[in-house]
Amino acid sequence: MKKTEKILHLKSCRGRKLRVVREHYLRERVPCYSGLCQADCDNTGAKVLPGDLTHYVVPDVAVVLDYLEVLEFRELRGVVFTQTACQAVQHVKGRRQYNRLRNLLKDPQHDCVLFANEFQEYSYCPREKGERQEEWQTRCVYSTAVWYYNHLAGMKDVVMITEDQAAAARYGSLNAGVYVISVRDFLVNFLPELTAAHDLYAAVSQALQEKESEVAEKKEFAEHLPAEVLEAGVKSGRYVQGTLNVSKHRAHSEASVTAEGLSTKNSDLSWGVLVCGAKNRNRAVHGDVVVVELLPRGEWRGRDSALAEGPGGGGAEEKRGEDADRKPMPTGRVVGVPQRNWRDYVVTFPPREGPQAQSRNTQRLLAVPWDHRIPKIRVSTQQADALQDHRVVVRIDSWESSSLYPNGHSVRVLGRAGELETEVQTILIENGIHVPPFSDAQLRELPASSPERPWAVDAAQAAQRRDLRRSHLVFSVDPLGCEDVDDALSVRRLAGGTLLELGVHIADVTHFVAEGSLTDLEARARATTYYLADRRYDMLPAVLSADLCSLLGGVDRYAMSVVWELDAQTLAVEKVWYGRTLVRSSYQLHYELAQALLDGGAAEVPELRGLGPAERDARLAELTGALETLTRVARHLRAHRDQGGALELEGVEVRAQLDEQRNITALVPRQPLEVHETVAECMIYANHWVARKIQEAFPHQALLRRHPPPRQEFFSQLVESAAARGFTVDTRSNKALADSLDRAVDPRDPLVNRMLRIMATSAMSQAVYFSTGLQSQDQFYHYGLALDRYTHFTSPIRRYADVVVHRLLTAAIDVDEGRDPGRAVASNKDLEETTRHINNKNRASQQAQKLSTELFQCLYFKERDPQSDQRCLADAVIYSIRDNGVLVFVPEYGVKGPVYMKNREGQVVATGEGGLCEWQSGAVRRQSDHISTTSSCGTSTFRLFDHITVCVSVRSTHCHADALHLEAVSNRPHRGAEPKRPGAQGRSQLVQEVVRLAEEASQQAREKAARRPKLSREEREFSQSQTPNLYSLLEEVRELALLDLEAVSQVAAATA
């Protein structure tokens, strides 16, 4: 090893210059990560560049800085990133861009490696006196290219790409086999087919040129303050730093800044700081980390509590200052943006008026982001005409103080706005969900299993496991048609009947998915299986989720089991055993069948077909006995949690009935079967005991799930609404809340209790995963389940948290049995990173699910004429009173939304003959539990929990998602609303209709696509990812009850 001294001239992103002297060690051996290496480099445990490429690519520093997104195309193979370039990204572009590069280097699907060129004795070149930093960096990169060529003994040509023409001229012909060319030439010569990359390159370089040529015109915004000033200001308390949240409904005018810990310093700030208007927002974009300066108290304002007209907020039409109860809150202006959190945005290029001359020239267009909270983005494009009316992914490059809008460039085209496939892709991208097909490399890691050659148990593996195949009656209970059975149960009597043994057996996913393998990395990146209204994206490949890890009936499977010995009388736990097992499920039951067995009704168990009557009866009795014992145990467990205050919230209501092909035959309201609860209770119990085990084994690095108690102030609406109906809701503890919700039942209207439970749910915090090293033990509590410790163990096929927990449990068992766990468990810090990632992905998944269901609801109503179609009329319940209208819930369609009592023209809803509503000029007056309108017709009053009739229609906005619009038709209940189970008929109709419409829409989309000229290969690829098995997975998405999206997704998150 050789020691030298290295002088670094660092320039921070704020322009500060630093001179740093470092000792620098050079080695002869630095891994090259090439499959062709003949020099015995230690390339183990890392990605290695394949040998079968025609050349390697070494991008220059400036190329990595400016064109990283072009380098991200997977078609660019054999890319060597230099340490020099990586460091430059870190210093010049900041943490986010650097993380992006690191993720690219980690991505197993991308053929690129990092070469530590500045530590390699022969590729390192010290900076010369008077040499400019850029020149020196380019020389380092070139020297790396030459080193690779020599290191691989000339077996591989090396192409350096640079935008520096002088460098290309200087180095171009210096060494045979090492080529130096521009990015454009590289793409043209080596990737002529990859038009998406060509377009992206053109767009980025266009944006760069414009940034350079942009002369400082008139200032539209104040300059941001330098980083030092911001830092000092925040420290002294003069400024406040936090994340900018733009109001969804008042995106143009209202935003707030929230930050953890704000309230502890200053109680005034516990609700955040309001930022009003574009000038005060000063080029900050939703999600950015900003620093705000508070305005004098006299200029503080309040949040607007009126309903904003129109989907997504009314912008200019916004009414202000009408209502009296807006309390002024701290208000400020943005003085700096320490961190931009720009992501990929889906935008729409609005249709342009009049015939356009076909133009080949670059045009600058204002594109409208799909997300209302993001400002319009100015995009330069040569495809202005082709892009019209299309949804396109763009990235923001800059936002100068002289410009009203940020500048950006287009990345790829999704398709025509309004088409189903385009809209679904939009939802995925807007939520940061990336679900490419599983790669061949990943699939090669997994065992093969086919009907001809099914996978078989390995004898050595079997010897290490507790074999339950003969000793235990194992069975599963799932929804009808379920393919991925990740849990099974067993129960039996021991010790002459004095003990009960209860077993929960979970698919042993981590046996097949090794930590750090490609499958593991992909599963971690996804973090969950994504369920949309019409499709799902699995976390694991089907060979695992539907076969090897599915505890199907009659086949041998590996499992992770928790087995309790309970006192047969008191059901107290005597002993718990955790470990790897070998199971063979005897019965694959579905809920209705299991319940029928329990109820003693006629039930045919498919597994018993063909047996003689005596044997069949004996086995039926054995199975029924097991189910009965299980029910008794579950009742006991549930009662125990109820005493602790477990909450029964607004839960599952609809259930999809599947046929053998997993198609939906009907969507029926869920029969509240006790067996659902029995199975759920056993899973909760297993999760709880595993949480205890891993927390005790690894007190500072176990992954648990906690559900924080809600903030009391969030309950005010619930308490007030309940009071309006004469109920007292006590929210001081989960027990008090659960009890008082149970009492708040109006015998005349069951919806009242349901609405109150929905309100209670929306007041809840979300349950989250966390690392035990980060919280004190009193924070571990799960409020919804009333358990001191909880985690997720029972669904490793579709949740990555469970995969992590399985590994922790394995390590804990190894420690118990004195084995070396082989691999150290993740540190608290790493685990915290993992939990943050999984929590984010779960939120994204819920949001995508909700949006896709709304998309389908809109598709359903879009085709109907609200004037004539009776299905557009529905019963609605008022659950909240606002300044200019009410919020209602439409049980039949599971829709929640505003109904205006006053419109933009100042007219109000007046009720005349028979309760029919019409618009009249008049006034509106809001009280705590009702709202009244006065007009020439007299006074009309709408009270909380009143049933009214609404008309449902769709408001199309072209640039954004369509939205449902509700209008009051009558202040009486809907006549068609005969007393039936909540929405039996309507909902299954809705689903069938939407299925039909969606199929038609996708057919039309295909036809349209065939008719119009192709924009790019990307677009074709994006239009192909459809698997139209509509609604076939609704039962698995229990949370996707069409009834109440927000509440239900929160319940799922809170209580699951």
Ligand SMILES: [Zn+2]
């Ligand atoms: Zn090597």
